[in-house]
Amino acid sequence: MHMTKKQHLILLSMVAAMPLACDKGSDTGPDDDALYVETADGLIYLEDSSLGVFPGLTATPNIDDDDQDGTVDWSGSDISEDNDLGYLWVETRNRDIEVTLSGDTSSIRVWNDTGVILGEGASNSATISAATELVGLMVEFETWLNQGSLVFTDGDESFEVRITSSPLILNHHLQPTTEVMMMKFNTMGGNYSNMDIIETYEEVLGERFTSIKASKYGNDPWVQDEFEFAYMMGQDSYMEFVIDSIRNGQGQPGSGLDNVPEDMFEGPDFAVGEWGPARSASSLDYGGNLEVTPPVTVDGVEYPFGRVFYGGTNSYHPKDELMDFLDSQQVQDPFMIDSTWLCVGHVDEFISTVPDASSEIGFKVIVTDTHAAWDILDAMNPDMRLARYGDSGSNGHSLSTVGDITGSASIRALNDEVQETVEAELAIFMGELGLSESDVIRMPSLFEEPRGCGRYVAALIPGMTNMIISETDDGTPALFMADPFMRTDENDQSADPIIANVREIMPEGVETYFVDDWYIYHMMLGEVHCGSNARREPTVSTWADAAHLIEDTLATGAE
Amino acid sequence: MKNYISTSIAFSSIFLCTTSLAGEWEDQQLALAADMHISAPDLSLQVAELSPMITRADTPVFRGSLVENSDAAPLFLERFTSGEDTADIRVALAWVLMDFETLPLEFVQSEADETVRAALLEQYKTAPAEIAVPALNAMLEDSSSHVRAQAARLAGYQESADLNEMLILTLSDSSPSVRALSARSLGWHNATLAYTAISSLLDDEVPEVRLRALRALDIIDATQTAALPQLQGLALDRDITVARKANQILSR
Numbered sequence: 001m002h003m004t005k006k007q008h009l010i011l012l013s014m015v016a017a018m019p020l021a022c023d024k025g026s027d028t029g030p031d032d033d034a035l036y037v038e039t040a041d042g043l044i045y046l047e048d049s050s051l052g053v054f055p056g057l058t059a060t061p062n063i064d065d066d067d068q069d070g071t072v073d074w075s076g077s078d079i080s081e082d083n084d085l086g087y088l089w090v091e092t093r094n095r096d097i098e099v100t101l102s103g104d105t106s107s108i109r110v111w112n113d114t115g116v117i118l119g120e121g122a123s124n125s126a127t128i129s130a131a132t133e134l135v136g137l138m139v140e141f142e143t144w145l146n147q148g149s150l151v152f153t154d155g156d157e158s159f160e161v162r163i164t165s166s167p168l169i170l171n172h173h174l175q176p177t178t179e180v181m182m183m184k185f186n187t188m189g190g191n192y193s194n195m196d197i198i199e200t201y202e203e204v205l206g207e208r209f210t211s212i213k214a215s216k217y218g219n220d221p222w223v224q225d226e227f228e229f230a231y232m233m234g235q236d237s238y239m240e241f242v243i244d245s246i247r248n249g250q251g252q253p254g255s256g257l258d259n260v261p262e263d264m265f266e267g268p269d270f271a272v273g274e275w276g277p278a279r280s281a282s283s284l285d286y287g288g289n290l291e292v293t294p295p296v297t298v299d300g301v302e303y304p305f306g307r308v309f310y311g312g313t314n315s316y317h318p319k320d321e322l323m324d325f326l327d328s329q330q331v332q333d334p335f336m337i338d339s340t341w342l343c344v345g346h347v348d349e350f351i352s353t354v355p356d357a358s359s360e361i362g363f364k365v366i367v368t369d370t371h372a373a374w375d376i377l378d379a380m381n382p383d384m385r386l387a388r389y390g391d392s393g394s395n396g397h398s399l400s401t402v403g404d405i406t407g408s409a410s411i412r413a414l415n416d417e418v419q420e421t422v423e424a425e426l427a428i429f430m431g432e433l434g435l436s437e438s439d440v441i442r443m444p445s446l447f448e449e450p451r452g453c454g455r456y457v458a459a460l461i462p463g464m465t466n467m468i469i470s471e472t473d474d475g476t477p478a479l480f481m482a483d484p485f486m487r488t489d490e491n492d493q494s495a496d497p498i499i500a501n502v503r504e505i506m507p508e509g510v511e512t513y514f515v516d517d518w519y520i521y522h523m524m525l526g527e528v529h530c531g532s533n534a535r536r537e538p539t540v541s542t543w544a545d546a547a548h549l550i551e552d553t554l555a556t557g558a559e
Numbered sequence: 560m561k562n563y564i565s566t567s568i569a570f571s572s573i574f575l576c577t578t579s580l581a582g583e584w585e586d587q588q589l590a591l592a593a594d595m596h597i598s599a600p601d602l603s604l605q606v607a608e609l610s611p612m613i614t615r616a617d618t619p620v621f622r623g624s625l626v627e628n629s630d631a632a633p634l635f636l637e638r639f640t641s642g643e644d645t646a647d648i649r650v651a652l653a654w655v656l657m658d659f660e661t662l663p664l665e666f667v668q669s670e671a672d673e674t675v676r677a678a679l680l681e682q683y684k685t686a687p688a689e690i691a692v693p694a695l696n697a698m699l700e701d702s703s704s705h706v707r708a709q710a711a712r713l714a715g716y717q718e719s720a721d722l723n724e725m726l727i728l729t730l731s732d733s734s735p736s737v738r739a740l741s742a743r744s745l746g747w748h749n750a751t752l753a754y755t756a757i758s759s760l761l762d763d764e765v766p767e768v769r770l771r772a773l774r775a776l777d778i779i780d781a782t783q784t785a786a787l788p789q790l791q792g793l794a795l796d797r798d799i800t801v802a803r804k805a806n807q808i809l810s811r
Contacts, residue, residue: 458616
């Protein structure tokens with residue numbers, strides 16, 4: 001095995017940056033005759049090994065298929081096509097240098113230009129032969145958060161360089177979108193088209209929007225539920241990842257949207273993983289029930305990648321396999337709120353976050369609020385006809401006028417109960433994130449018990465909390481949410497008091513787009529977020545910013 | 560299991576024997592469907608082959624112009640009664656049928672599958688009271704606790720005191736779901752006469768029953784409920800939802 005041209009270039013670029021790197025590591029740099037190691041962050045040597053402390057050198061786990069041979073790259077013996085390695089240079093000063101590896105040694109390989117010299121497939125100690133030039137080493141990890149220690153020894157003196165693979169980091173709503181996607185329905189006739197949403201996405205997002213032919217995937221519209229996007233990063237590597245839900249197209253492997261991650265994303269620099277047994281999914285295992293807050297600081301603890309949250313209870317929750325994995329990644333410290341009172345059971349139905357530049361924390365929590373809806377509806381003319389709500393059965397709610405809603409004791413009683421539950425879960429959510437009421441925007445919302453849901457509820461007014469957050473080409477936050485249709489003329493959004501209210505309560509500087517999701521999504525118990533998905537790019541350069549959240553297993557002996 | 564099967568068979572037999580009107584209606588519809596196989600073969604085939612879509616709650620539902628075509632109603636009834644579809648598809652077919660017209664109570668009662676029977680009750684959520692109230696009163700006595708719970712839940716949507724007498728009786732149902740939803744509906748009806756009976760559920764062994772009872776009492780008489788001696792204990796309930804509600808009442 002020889003180092004590839006690309007890998008050589010990476011190492012050479014590090015050499016070119018050496019003076020700067022020296023500045024980063026120390027004011028003085030190593031003595032002229034001293035052993036040192038260089039990474040992309042700078043120099044590590046006896047007198048200043050600060051860049052070698054945990055997490056030290058970082059890289060993505062080598063779990064994609066860069067060489068496209070159909071197997072995960074770690075399982076192969078050829079890294080010539082790989083770009084998921086951590087790189088370091090050793091200045092031996094023309095002396096033999098001893099180097100030892102400890103930690104997760106069976107999940108780490110250290111390569112030089114002849115092959116593996118340390119770790120899996122080799123021993124845990126080696127000699128780097130005396131050289132007059134810098135000696136390049138490459139570090140490869142099997143999976144997430146592998147931790148290791150390289151100790152470089154020159155005679156009686158030695159120093160340590162920690163090596164750590166990236167955790168899996170799930171995207172949050174404040175990260176810019178690189179791609180928004182939705183299934184395209186335009187061939188089923190009647191009301192069963194979502195072209196209003198598709199066209200709005202195309203107009204606002206341009207090439208960042210992708211439509212996927214629905215008929216190719218069994219007309220399964222719930223693209224949010226099938227998978228969740230995430231990423232990993234290292235000093236010299238970056239990889240996207242799809243958490244492929246065990247939903248499996250709402251049926252069995254291969255049905256509906258099940259194959260989308262493999263068809264569209266899996267490949268070089270993009271890996272796919274699944275947690276939990278196939279054919280055993282409950283709705284709580286779906287992507288709409290797996291969300292991430294923006295970055296927060298809670299009781300002085302910084303979460304630079306936000307916090308993962310999902311819905312469930314102690315006895316009914318997402319599969320242990322997925323929860324345990326998310327817990328194991330540590331940096332987004334997951335928590336659970338109860339979503340099981342909802343028919344679909346997803347957190348995205350009642351809570352979300354939107355960017356707010358005027359806020360100290362940079363975002364607002366959006367939560368469904370039935371009282372806010374009553375405030376608006378009670379001020380409306382009860383005789384006002386509601387074009388969309390009046391249809392019976394599968395097309396509407398059998399509520400022809402505003403008065404049919406406001407005059408219904410059962411709808412009021414049900415929504416009072418719902419809001420009690422929402423308030424309780426919001427209190428937990430705010431407590432977990434260290435937020436106050438001033439960080440919350442209350443979205444006018446009403447719920448009902450639709451057919452087939454028994455005592456569990458879904459949105460009566462199309463759920464606007466269930467929105468997609470993206471941005472226009474100039475970076476203005478763009479919120480895509482359901483048109484509430486609380487009006488007579490369905491083509492006149494300016495006459496809709498709920499739209500007017502939502503525009504008023506959203507943070508300044510965001511643009512709102514109310515799209516028609518009524519027939520394919522709303523009446524099928526989902527909304528815009530349920531029917532969309534988004535890839536996003538990181539807004540931080542290194543996951544090491546969150547290293548304080550990760551247990552240093554070599555220090556604690558927990559390896 | 561043996562008891563359940565024998566009970567179901569007996570239940571179906573009894574109602575099939577007493578459903579002459581419903582039987583007549585059904586026979587007429589099925590005869591129409593048979594005629595349509597000849598007069599409208601394309602429509603017949605479309606109904607027979609129609610596949611459901613799946614809601615986000617994984618429930619099959621039929622969508623499209625066909626389910627809005629009242630001419631196709633007899634064909635949907637024929638497909639429903641054929642029993643060739645699975646229960647969840649038959650539930651979706653039931654919803655199509657009830658969108659065409661309110662189905663006779665006897666037809667609902669004669670359905671052997673409790674899941675489908677419960678689904679057929681959905682029509683009483685919005686049906687006129689003169690149809691829905693006697694039907695829900697009857698279904699509160701169904702042999703299936705699943706169906707009784709559905710009837711107890713839907714009773715809340717009918718703003719009629721004529722359901723309360725039966726709902727008070729079902730507060731002592733053996734099924735916790737029936738007890739809980741009966742309490743809820745009585746609360747929604749603001750049934751002051753039920754206050755004492757609902758109070759007896761505050762020490763029910765099932766948390767949902769205690770919660771629904773507490774909510775109902777709070778709706779019926781918030782002042783009296785805030786003074787209930789059990790409230791302090793409920794504020795420390797082992798179930799967080801019950802404790803939360805009790806504390807909310809205490810904090811007012």
